[in-house]
């Protein structure tokens with residue numbers, strides 16, 4: 001077949017289109033690899049290393065989320081080196097960040113047999129949450145530095161470049177520029193960073209408040225689809241409703257117009273819809 | 280005499296290091312005239328024939344790299360000299376640039392002509408201000424002779440800002456581009472997609488100096504020193520418990536024992552006078568026992584047999600009273616400080632290694648340390664995280680080095 005490549009994944013021969021990543025090829029082979037930082041609508045950040053696989057002939061393991069499949073590659077998704085790396089990645093993150101709202105990390109930890117406290121007891125990222133605006137909260141004690149928010153705010157979606165990674169080593173962190181509060185930064189509150197955050201480190205203010213008071217109840221939440229009425233672009237909205245109140249607005253990640261990304265009006269304008277209802 | 284003087288000028292040399300006189304005396308003026316009349320292909324085939332390998336640590340065959348950049352599609356190409364030199368115990372590029380700055384710069388010009396680059400950057404460690412000034416003077420000399428400039432090769436100096444990671448080639452490109460020096464994912468390799476996404480040839484200072492002396496002479500001359508597998512000479516930076524620490528040029532293949540003891544090299548073990556261990560290759564290197572040192576020579580195959588690497592040529596020597604666990608703790612702190620923070624195994628791993636070994640982990644939790652170290656080596660994005668655990672792993676593998684403390 002032209003424009004296709006054939007490779008072996010755990011001994012199984014697989015043919016995929018040229019340009020397919022190893023991660024996607026592993027999916028085809030039903031040997032799915034875990035991922036944390038990878039997101040379907042964002043450029044691979046290569047940061048978490050949960051997705052590493054062993055490629056014959058390669059000195060180090062290879063991040064499958066970004067590596068493009070080549071003809072004749074021999075890939076192992078469950079070798080001893082892979083399993084050790086995955087497990088250690090999970091343990092390192094658990095020892096650093098609060099994983100309560102991070103389902104992918106929790107699943108990685110479980111599936112890799114991680115011992116949650118193996119590397120615990122040292123420095124952590126525990127820190128007070130930043131509640132400096134009415135729309136979303138930054139609880140960076142939950143952050144795993146997956147870079148998704150930075151990419152969503154940058155040229156993968158929003159092109160605002162309000163946030164970036166600052167500091168180095170263990171002190172690296174998401175920053176709105178010189179440690180500023182969000183209202184002083186370039187942020188336009190589109191909430192796209194919140195939409196892609198896999199750990200709840202970025203979380204809508206409404207959800208945050210409800211969780212703080214123990215009122216957030218997933219089982220009571222229903223979703224309603226609608227089209228945003230603020231302008232003519234036609235963004236699809238999912239209204240998350242609890243107790244007759246809109247508590248969160250998202251857009252489907254596979255929606256052809258939005259790709260999950262919205263503007264401040266669509267994402268946080270629901271206060272306005274509710275105020276009309278109530279009047 | 281065990282020392283060689285080829286990359287470094289002869290002891291008797293009196294001309295100013297940045298002068299036109301030096302340019303002629305070292306044969307560089309003639310080399311430039313010769314090379315600029317040659318085709319890229321011919322230059323590259325001579326480089327390949329000379330067997331030069333990268334001297335920045337990875338020992339990648341230089342000819343192969345040049346030919347990859349030469350063949351890479353693209354109008355704009357760049358050459359970069361990597362003078363960031365921030366590896367612990369490595370100070371050979373500094374000495375080379377102080378004593379003979381024209382050599383490496385002539386190497387840059389030859390490289391640019393060979394691969395078809397019109398623009399080159401010299402990225403120099405921020406703390407090397409005096410060296411940078413000398414390099415600028417040498418560039419002025421080359422400019423005055425018509426070798427540097429918009430019609431030939433435009434060469435600019437860029438200064439680092441104190442980050443070891445900025446010496447990693449792709450982090451260095453980001454730094455030149457004005458971004459955070461985070462390493463990029465490879466592939467794509469710099470030869471295809473480097474500086475501003477253009478094909479880029481990046482070489483260490485010493486590699487480029489080798490190119491200059493090669494063309495100042497010829498391949499036969501170049502092959503006078505070294506072994507069959509590894510041709511030429513290497514600068515070693517010897518520090519620690521030797522009587523004469525410093526930078527020396529030696530042929531590949533020289534025994535480590537001679538490097539330590541020869542009267543015109545290390546001059547013998549200082550301190551207690553009894554050799555305890557050697558850390559070869561800087562912070563990213565491996566500890567060797569006296570027995571391993573006794574049977575090894577400065578060659579990739581010989582060192583590979585004991586799990587070591589020449590790296591950048593850093594040779595740190597410890598007498599038998601030094602607490603190597605303490606040394607390893609310091610190395611671990613260095614990596615934790617210098618990690619860029621991008622990937623989990625290195626960002627968190629370097630921190631946990633420090634915490635564990637500060638709490639007697641080498642004694643009490645060797646298995647956890649080993650698994651952590653292997654995950655860092657295997658799964659980190661770049662060479663920093665991949666090599667950060669090597670000294671530690673080598674110490675775990677050599678219990679005899681932990682007897683005295």
Ligand SMILES: Cc1cc2nc3c(=O)[nH]c(=O)nc-3n(C[C@H](O)[C@H](O)[C@H](O)COP(=O)(O)O)c2cc1C
Pocket residue numbers: 332333334335336337338339361362363364365366443444445446447448449481482483484486487661662663
């Ligand atoms: C953390 C790190 C730091 C590095 N620092 C340097 C450096 O200061 N100088 C250097 O030449 N190479 C350094 N390297 C190696 C470069 O990435 C690259 O391999 C080298 O510049 C290529 O040149 P060569 O082939 O001439 O050795 C470093 C690599 C890593 C991973």
Ligand code: SF4
Pocket residue numbers: 149152153158160161162163186187188189190191192193194
């Ligand atoms: S809300 Fe939008 S603009 Fe503000 S930081 Fe997040 S992505 Fe950037």
Ligand code: SF4
Pocket residue numbers: 142143144145146147148149150174193196197198199200201202
């Ligand atoms: S805040 Fe969320 S999206 Fe941003 S880096 Fe941290 S975990 Fe990732």
Ligand code: SF4
Pocket residue numbers: 444461462617618619620621622623625626659660661662663664665
């Ligand atoms: S290995 Fe360390 S220095 Fe290299 S990219 Fe990862 S965090 Fe940065």
Ligand code: FES
Pocket residue numbers: 034035036037038045046047048049050051052063064065066
């Ligand atoms: S998913 Fe590949 S590095 Fe994070």
